[in-house]
Amino acid sequence: MLKTYITITFCFVISVSLAQSINDYRSVGSGNWTNVSIWEVYNGTAWVAATTYPGEVAGTNDVSIEGGDSVTVSSFIPSSFNSLTVGDGVGVTDTLLVNGTSRFDTQRVTIANDGFASWTANVSLFLPAGAAFVIESGGSLDESNPCSASKRLVIGSTIYATCNGGAGADFDFGDLNDGGGSLSVTPSSNSPICTGETLTLFANVSGTGSSSATYSWTGTGPGSYAFSSTVENPTETGLTAGNYTYTVTVTSSDGSITNTSSTDVIVSGPPNAPVSSGNMIACTGGTIPTLTVTINSGETVDWYDAATGGTLLLSNNVSYTPTAAGSYFAEARNIAAGCVSNSRTEIVVTIKTCTIITNRRITFRVKSN
Numbered sequence: 465m466l467k468t469y470i471t472i473t474f475c476f477v478i479s480v481s482l483a484q485s486i487n488d489y490r491s492v493g494s495g496n497w498t499n500v501s502i503w504e505v506y507n508g509t510a511w512v513a514a515t516t517y518p519g520e521v522a523g524t525n526d527v528s529i530e531g532g533d534s535v536t537v538s539s540f541i542p543s544s545f546n547s548l549t550v551g552d553g554v555g556v557t558d559t560l561l562v563n564g565t566s567r568f569d570t571q572r573v574t575i576a577n578d579g580f581a582s583w584t585a586n587v588s589l590f591l592p593a594g595a596a597f598v599i600e601s602g603g604s605l606d607e608s609n610p611c612s613a614s615k616r617l618v619i620g621s622t623i624y625a626t627c628n629g630g631a632g633a634d635f636d637f638g639d640l641n642d643g644g645g646s647l648s649v650t651p652s653s654n655s656p657i658c659t660g661e662t663l664t665l666f667a668n669v670s671g672t673g674s675s676s677a678t679y680s681w682t683g684t685g686p687g688s689y690a691f692s693s694t695v696e697n698p699t700e701t702g703l704t705a706g707n708y709t710y711t712v713t714v715t716s717s718d719g720s721i722t723n724t725s726s727t728d729v730i731v732s733g734p735p736n737a738p739v740s741s742g743n744m745i746a747c748t749g750g751t752i753p754t755l756t757v758t759i760n761s762g763e764t765v766d767w768y769d770a771a772t773g774g775t776l777l778l779s780n781n782v783s784y785t786p787t788a789a790g791s792y793f794a795e796a797r798n799i800a801a802g803c804v805s806n807s808r809t810e811i812v813v814t815i816k817t818c819t820i821i822t823n824r825r826i827t828f829r830v831k832s833n
């Protein structure tokens with residue numbers, strides 16, 4: 465029971481430490497976006513009081529409105545930032561209020577679980593071309609009265625949505641709530657994979673208009689590798705070991721809205737076969753010694769009773785203690801991708817009859833030739 469408890473605690477600490485990056489901002493109170501006192505910034509080791517508001521100067525990373533706070537934006541935020549997330553999923557509503565014509569220079573705004581966004585005046589919120597305004601399950605966009613075509617979400621030069629769908633907008637706020645926000649892609653893959661395996665890419669498109677969207681994939685990798693596809697979830701074979709980057713752009717049916725994002729792919733080659741510590745000899749009736757091998761970092765060993773195929777005897781261990789004489793085979797395996805060595809290392813255990821020499825105090829067991 466104690467071992468289980470320690471393991472769970474360790475994983476929790478790791479997940480929290482990876483949840484933020486340097487120059488991330490989070491709200492610690494309600495007020496206007498440009499009020500520095502309502503923000504904390506992560507300095508790489510701890511959250512500290514902010515000295516600038518998010519996007520006031522270059523270098524802002526991810527921004528979150530959380531803790532039940534309401535943050536009002538009513539101006540153009542001068543510098544870019546990576547993303548804005550409204551909502552922390554803990555059961556209290558976190559709110560973004562658009563009170564004046566405003567602009568965020570970010571490629572992604574997410575209204576997450578417990579998040580809420582409301583236009584409190586007949587104004588526009590501008591996002592750059594190619595940006596996504598995503599509404600996740602549990603998040604919502606205010607579409608209540610008074611609702612007018614002057615409450616606008618503008619992406620690039622396109623009026624993507626207005627509260628009531630007027631002013632030539634493609635959609636109304638209700639469409640965004642129903643469809644999961646604006647058109648968006650968050651590509652992924654079955655990486656890491658091994659050489660010889662098939663790579664499958666997933667666009668993971670969402671948002672209003674996604675059912676009729678078109679796709680354009682490009683890819684780069686080792687040497688002069690290049691890739692292109694117009695399939696939503698393409699596949700690729702024959703990849704050599706190395707690091708690859710694949711980028712997908714999704715475009716609405718009328719061509720007015722696009723969203724682009726990338727995903728990294730790792731292709732691993734087979735590990736080297738394990739290095740044996742040597743064959744073993746045991747005496748009849750004596751203890752059979754443990755077989756050991758060495759491997760590289762990031763690898764593990766599986767033991768078999770045959771050079772190919774055969775029965776798995778032990779998994780995930782550089783040592784194996786057999787119960788009888790014979791040949792045993794160690795196969796190296798890459799932990800991340802599961803790639804296995806092209807060959808297995810044989811270790812032979814031989815049992816011999818030993819001559820026993822005894823004097824008054826000491827017994828010697830000598831192996832026969």
